[in-house]
Amino acid sequence: MHTIKVPAGIVCALGVTQIVGYGTLYYSFSILAPGMANDLGISLEQVFAVFSLSLFIGGLSAPFIGRYMDRIGAAAVMTIGSMLSAGTLALCAWSPSVAIFALAIVLLEISSGMVQYQAAFATLVESEPRSASRSITYLTLIGGFASTIFWPIAAVLTGYLSWREIYLAFAALNLIVCMPLHCWIMLCARASSKQEGARPREVVIGALEPEARRRGMLLVSLAFSLSGFTLAAILAHMVPMLGRIGLGSAAVVIGSLFGPAQVMSRLINMVFGKSLSPPALAIVSAALMVVGAVILGLSRDWLPGAVAFAICLGLGSGINSIAQGSLPLYLFGSAGYGAITGKMAAARLATGAAAPFAFAAAMTQFGTAISLFVIAALGTLGILAFVAVASSVRRDSVA
Structure with missing residues (x-):
């Protein structure tokens, strides 16, 4: 019974963190970008150029993040990533110049790679390799609501708060909601490893020779x-x-x-x-x-x-x-x-x-x-x- 409940709980917890992670770190950017451009005194095209650069650098960091997930566990990387996401969102909110803003957006995209689908999928594979494909389907179904939820939230908040204040609120969400859930998943994984003891770890053999x-x-x-x-x-x-x-x-x-x-x-x-x-x-x-x-x-x-x-x-x-x-x-x-x-x-x-x-x-x-x-x-x-x-x-x- 225990082995059935834990993966279901992990999928639900990851679903929440994917909605918050994609909503605060990715989807909200297009809504907040005009406010960023006006505040920083640059064009909207330049704001999106910084975002594209951050996506490129974030992509280059993905293999490094992937190796660390194999080394210390994907849930541990996600826990660290939640803290870094909160910190980089706060840095974005504080940024007094375009240079610091650009650096913060680049760091934000790197931390995104530690908490979004790549890391979440690896967490599911570590938890239950043989059922991971189905779990990934369930997770993406939940995570698909990120844009539906956060586009309207970001749009409504712009009527009451500045983009800096919104990013501070989003930083709090990553710290208060996502980090504890990722930490709980990490503790579940460690408890499961101790229960298994010396028993060989379940693996999935690839179809390619x-x-x-x-x-x-x-x-x-x-x-x-x-x-x-x-x-x-x-x-x-x-x-x-x-x-x-x-x-x-x-x-x-x-x-x-x-x-x-x-x-x-x-x-x-x-x-x-x-x-x-x-x-x-x-x-x-x-x-x-x-x-x-x-x-x-x-x-x-x-x-x-x-x-x-x-x-x-x-x-x-x-x-x-x-x-x-x-x-x-x-x-x-x-x-x-x-x-x-x-x-x-x-x-x-x-x-x-x-x-x-x-x-x-x-x-x-x-x-x-x-x-x-x-x-x-x-x-x-x-x-x-x-x-x-x-x-x-x-x-x-x-x-």
């Missing part, structure tokens, strides 16, 4: 980077892009369909996705995002086409988050999971950081439709990489 792991790592990293580039490029410009192609005030409503579609895809996968292997899940995810981009490129200002685009993108994004956690476990096993996912996250985040600038330049130079087709072509290469990985697993299993 040792000689195929390097090729598989390169292909999966490439595939996630390409699909991540597609998603990051479109999301950064989604509402303005829809307005630019002639959808006017409907752009905001259409864009708001993304979040519910993202949650719905995770719910569908939780109920019906048992028959899909992680490689198949990754292929479906990438294909949905490509189909969405193609639909919008062809339909332009046709309202049903734009709605289909937002839903397809949301469905693909929701499944993509699950695949980021379950596919590495399926292919490479639970041993060294933190380091493996850290390397993949580095490639994905570093590539995604450049996507908004690249897509904006492409739209200016070639127009929205052609830019969407180029994005779809890159996403198609990602699909082919996922297919190659799936094929190599089948060949290994047959041999």
